[in-house]
Amino acid sequence: MTQVEEIKALVAQNAETTKALASEIWDYAELSYEEFRSAAALMEALKAQGFTVEEGIAGMPTAFTAKFVSGSGKPVIGLLAEYDALSGLSQKAACPVQEAVTPGGSGHGCGHNLIGAGCYAAAVALKEYFTAHAIDGTVVFFGCPAEEGAGSKQFIARAGYFDDVDFAYTWHPATVNEVGSKGNVAIMGANFTFDGVASHAGGAPHLGRSALDAVELMNVGANYLREHMIDAARIHYAYSDPGGTAPNVVQSHAVIKYEVRAPKVNQVQELFTRLVDVAKGAALMTGTRMQYEITMAFSDYVPNKALGSLVDECMRELGAPEWTEEEYALASQFLRSYSRTALVGIKESLGEYFLPEELDAALQTPLDSVIHPFNPRETGYSSGSTDVGDVGYATPTVMFHVATACLGNVGHSWQNTAFACSGIGMKGMLRAAEMLSLAALRTIEQPELLEKAKAELRQKNGGKYSCPLPDYCTPPIGRY
Numbered sequence: 001m002t003q004v005e006e007i008k009a010l011v012a013q014n015a016e017t018t019k020a021l022a023s024e025i026w027d028y029a030e031l032s033y034e035e036f037r038s039a040a041a042l043m044e045a046l047k048a049q050g051f052t053v054e055e056g057i058a059g060m061p062t063a064f065t066a067k068f069v070s071g072s073g074k075p076v077i078g079l080l081a082e083y084d085a086l087s088g089l090s091q092k093a094a095c096p097v098q099e100a101v102t103p104g105g106s107g108h109g110c111g112h113n114l115i116g117a118g119c120y121a122a123a124v125a126l127k128e129y130f131t132a133h134a135i136d137g138t139v140v141f142f143g144c145p146a147e148e149g150a151g152s153k154q155f156i157a158r159a160g161y162f163d164d165v166d167f168a169y170t171w172h173p174a175t176v177n178e179v180g181s182k183g184n185v186a187i188m189g190a191n192f193t194f195d196g197v198a199s200h201a202g203g204a205p206h207l208g209r210s211a212l213d214a215v216e217l218m219n220v221g222a223n224y225l226r227e228h229m230i231d232a233a234r235i236h237y238a239y240s241d242p243g244g245t246a247p248n249v250v251q252s253h254a255v256i257k258y259e260v261r262a263p264k265v266n267q268v269q270e271l272f273t274r275l276v277d278v279a280k281g282a283a284l285m286t287g288t289r290m291q292y293e294i295t296m297a298f299s300d301y302v303p304n305k306a307l308g309s310l311v312d313e314c315m316r317e318l319g320a321p322e323w324t325e326e327e328y329a330l331a332s333q334f335l336r337s338y339s340r341t342a343l344v345g346i347k348e349s350l351g352e353y354f355l356p357e358e359l360d361a362a363l364q365t366p367l368d369s370v371i372h373p374f375n376p377r378e379t380g381y382s383s384g385s386t387d388v389g390d391v392g393y394a395t396p397t398v399m400f401h402v403a404t405a406c407l408g409n410v411g412h413s414w415q416n417t418a419f420a421c422s423g424i425g426m427k428g429m430l431r432a433a434e435m436l437s438l439a440a441l442r443t444i445e446q447p448e449l450l451e452k453a454k455a456e457l458r459q460k461n462g463g464k465y466s467c468p469l470p471d472y473c474t475p476p477i478g479r480y
Contacts, residue, residue, distance in 0.1 A: 003438070003441065004317060004318065004438060006129065007125060007129070007434055007437045007438050007441070008318075008434055010124075010125035010128050010129060010437070011121050011122075011125050011430055011433045011434050011437065012430075014121055014124050014125070015121070015430055017045070018117050018118070018120060018121040018429070018430065018433065019117070019426045019429075019430075021041060021042070021045055021116075021117040021120060022113050022114055022116070022117035022118075022420075022421070022425075022426060022429060023093075023113075023421055024038075024041050025038045025041060025042075025083050025108070025112075025113035025116055025117065026093070026108050026113040026420055026421040028041075028085075029085040029090065029105065029106040029107050029108055030083075030084065030085055030106070031084060031085060031086075031087060031106055031148075031149070032084045032145060032146035032147075032148055032149025032150065032480065033060065033061075033062060033084075033145055033146050033149060033150075033475070033477045033478070033480075034062070034084075035062045035083050035084050035145050035146075036061070036062055038062075038083040038084075038113075038116065039062040039063075039064060039083065039143055039145065042064075042066075042081065042083065042116055042117075042120060042141075042143055043055065043064055043066065043143070045120055046066040046120065046123065046124075046141060047066075049068075049123075049124050049127060050068060050127065051066035051067060051068050051123070051127070051139075051141065052066065052067045052068075052069075053065070053066045053067075054066075054067075057156060057159065057161060058152070058155040058156045058158070058159040058161065058475070059155065059159075059474055059475050060145060060146070060152055060155065060475050060477070061477075062143070062145040062146075063143055063144060063145050063152050063155075063156060064143040065140055065141065065142055065143065065161065066123070066140070066141040066143070067138060067139070067140050067141075068123070068126075068127045068130070068138065068139045069138045070127075070130040070131065070134075070135060070136060070137055070138070071130075071134065071135070071136035071137070072136040073136065073137065073138045074136060074137065074138070074166075075136075075137055075138075075166035075167075075444050075450070076137070076138040076140060076164055076165045076166050077126065077137060077138065077139050077140065077165075077166065077167065077168075077169070077440045077443075077444070078140050078142055078162065078165040078167065078168030078169070078391070078395065079119040079122055079123055079139065079140070079141050079142065079168070079169060079170065079436060079440075080119065080142050080144055080153065080168055080169070080170035080388060080391060080397075080399075081115055081116040081119035081120070081141060081142060081143055081144060081170075082112040082115045082116060082144050082145075082147045083112050083113060083115070083116035083143070083145070084112055084145055084146055084147060084148050084149065085106045085107055085108045085109070085110075085112065085113075085148075086106060086107060086108070086109040086110060086148055086412060087106050088104060088105075088106065088107075089106060089107035089108075089109035089412070089413070089414055089416075089417045090102045090103070090104070090105035090106060090107040090414075090417070091107050091109075091414040091415075091417035091418045092418065093418060093421035093422060094330065094418055094419075094421065094422035094423065094424075095418050096330065096333035096334045096336075096337055096415075096418065097337070098337070098414050100414075107414070107417035107420075108416075108417055108420040108421070109411070109412045109413055109414070109416045109417045109420075110148065110173070110411060110412060110416065110420075111172070111173030111404055111405075111416060111419070111420040111425065112147065112148075113420055113421070114173050114404060114420055114425055114426075114428070114429040114432075115170070115171065115172060115173065116143075117429060118171060118429040118430070118432045118433045118436070119141060119170065119171075119433075119436065120141065121429075121430065121433035122432075122433045122434075122436035122437045122440070123139050123141045125433065125434075125437040126139045126437055126440055126441070127139055129437070129441065135444070137444055139440075140165060142156065142161070142168075144156065144387070146475075146480075147386065147387055149296070149480050150189070150295050150296035150475065150476050150480040151296055151298055151387035151390075152387060152475065153387035153388060153390050153391050154297065154298060154299070154387055154390040154467055154468065154469060155469075155474075155475050157390045157391060157393070157394040157465055157467065158465075158467040158469070162391060162394035162395045162465070163394070165394075165395045166395065166396075166450060166454075167304075167307060167395055167396040167397070167443055167450060167453060168391050168392075168395050168396070168397045168398075169307075169311070169397070169398055169399075169400075169436050169439055169440060170388060170397075170398075170399045170436075171399060171400050171401065171402055171432040171435065171436060172399055172400075172401055172402075173401075173402065173404035173405065173416075173419075173420065173425065173428065173429070174401035174402060174403060174404065174405070175368060175403055175405050175406065175407050175408060175409050176353055176368045176372055176401060176403055176407070177315065177320045177321075177368050177370065177371045177372060177401065177402055177403050178312075178315075178371065178372040178373075178374065178400065178401050179303060179308045179311050179312045179315065179374040179398060179400045179401075180303065180382075180399065180400065180401055181303070181308075181374055181375040181376070181378035181380075182378055182380045182381055182382045183263070183300055183301055183302040183303070183380070183381045183382070183389075184300060184301040184381065184382055184384050184385050184386050184388075184389060185232065185234075185261045185262060185263050185268075185300055185381050185382070185383060185384070185385055186261065186262060186263065186264060186265045186267070186268045186297070186298060186299055186300040186385065186389065186468065187259055187260070187261045187268065187296070187297065187298045187385035188259070188260055188268045188269065188272050188294065188296070188297040188468065189257065189258065189259040189260075189294070189295050189296040189297070190257070190258055190272070190292045190293060190294045190295055191240060191255055191256075191257055191292065191293050191295055191479070192215075192218065192255065192256050192257075192258060192279050192290060192291075192292045193253075193254075193255045193290070193291050193292065193293075194211035194214040194215055194218075194253070194254050194255075194282070194283060194286075194288045194289070194290050195211055195252060195253055195288060195289045195290075196208070196209035196210055196211040196213075196214065196250070196251070196252045196253070196286065196287065196288035196289070197209040197250070197252055197287075198249060198250055198251070198252035199249075199250045200248065200249070200250075201247065201248045201249060201250050202248055205250060208250025208252075209250070209252070209286060209287040209288050210250050210251055210252075210286060210288070211243050211251050211252055211253050211254035211286075211288050212242060212243045212251040212254045213286045213288075214254065214282045214283055214285070214286040214288045214290065215239070215242070215254045215255075215256045215282070217281075217282040217285055217286065218256065218278055218279050218282040219237065219256075221278035221279075221281060221282060222235055222237065222258070222275060222278055225274060225275065225278060229262075229271055229274075230262065230267065232262060232263050232381060232383075233260065233261060233262040233267065233271055234259075234260065234261040234262075234383060235258065235259070235260050235261075235271075235275065236258070236259045236260075236261075237256055237257060237258045237259075238256070238257045239254075239255075239256055239257075240255040240256060240257050241253065241254055241255040242254055257295075258275060259296075260272050260275060261383065261385055263300055263381045264300055265297075265299050265300065265468045268297070268468070269468070276292060279292065293476075293479070294469065294470060294473055295473070295476040295479060295480050296469075296476065296480065297467075297468040297469045297473075298385050298386060298387045298389050298390060298468070299389040299390045299392070299393050299468050300381070300385075300389050301385075301386050301388050301389030301392050301397075301399070302389075302392060302460070303374075303392075303397070303398050303399065304392065304396040304397055304398055304453050304456055304457065305376040305456060306396070306449060306452045306453040306456055307396050307397075307398045307439075307443065307449075307450075307453045308374050308376060308398050309374060309376055310439060310442055310443060310446070310449060311374075311398050311400055311435070311439045312371070312373070312374035313442075314435055314438045314439040314442055315371045315400065315435050316371050317438070318431065318434050318435055318438060319371070320368060320369045320370055320371055320403065320431070321367075321369075321402070321403060321427045321428050321431045322369075323365075323367045323369060323424075323427075327367060327423060327424050327427075328365045328366070328367055330422070330424065331365075331366045331367045331405075331406035331407075331424065332364075332365075332366060332406070334405070334406045334409065334415050334418070334419070335363070335366045335406045335407070335408060335409075337415060338408075338410070338415075342410070343408075346407075346408030346410075347359065347363070347408070349408065350362070350363075350407060350408055353368075353372055362407060363407065363408075366406040366407040366408065367403060367406060367407065367424065368403040368407055386399070390465070390467070390468075393457075393460065393461045393465045393466070394461075394465040395457065396450070396453035396454060396456065396457050398439075400432075400435065402428045402429075402431055402432040402435065403428050404419055404420070404424060404425040404427075404428035404429065405419040405424065405425070406419075406424075
């Protein structure tokens, strides 16, 4: 067999176990830092394959590593797995009509069950290949919780777990097949707590100092701040504790969450400092006290250009998932579940991938069947964030996308939850496992390319990973 044929065979022989694992994690649908059963399922599956597991790394009970060492143990390959779900996105598997499994329950609306199981399949395939061909190296499966929350990879990186990793690969369920050329922006989030003085709002309002007023004024200040920041920046907020439900009580305590995004960490830090000044001003205006706690921060993610090109070649060699007529028909049903207005936006967004004369035909069979080209000269950013960025500042890292849902499907939706436990999602996951395995093998076969990737990293990080979080910040388990 050729190398590609052998990789396909190794992934295929473990395919049923991989799909069962993905389905099991989908059923659990556990939220950030609460993924105890999901993590346990992955750890038990990896232990059964001969991996050595270290649990509870970097201060997070649901974070872990699983290692397989062959020969000298060098080089070291990292695979980044995720398995957390999202609140309020419960949905029946493969069902194109909105129908929750548990009304109001959580669901895998970003497909992280597929990431975790797909990385498991790749780790096992690499172990089998290393053993059969007496190849030196170490495969490290990183169990990374809470990507949808405050993250984990930045804490794992800060604890030094990537210091000896030569490169890291991961993937993400998507609607298209590609090594994403654009980066993802950096982000920082905090809880702002205001404390004032309670009083009777009717009888003695002059004696009260309203924390809720302070939060409202902070929002006003943040709205004015939005006009005076770079176009690529974002400011988001959500009330965490409005201070009660009684309007005749001056609220003495209120908490609001804020997140700021910008392409680079230094831009995020500058914008966050300005936001803190807005909060201080709101406290001064209301006679309240303000304190804030930084709860999360991700570095920007930029794919390693040298390794990105290699992964792109491997994806082309393996090809896109091969879809059946039944899968095209199901994908069409999902696409029709969106409103007419949403479909107009979907069509516009797909213009980035298809020529106008190609688009209508693509939407007739709305599952991506090509590999879209990687552009190593791309310097733009998408507006989302991921803690994969911190790994990318610690070791050469690439994240690629494989279609597991219909073209134009919206992330963090009930449709996405349904796709994450469908035949379409499982097929994309297995192809991703093949791509991870082949890319890892091709990388260790080209030490000169790996050195080029490491030189690119040194130029990017100055020779050392710097965590965007203050040293005092710990994983905000139960506080995010």
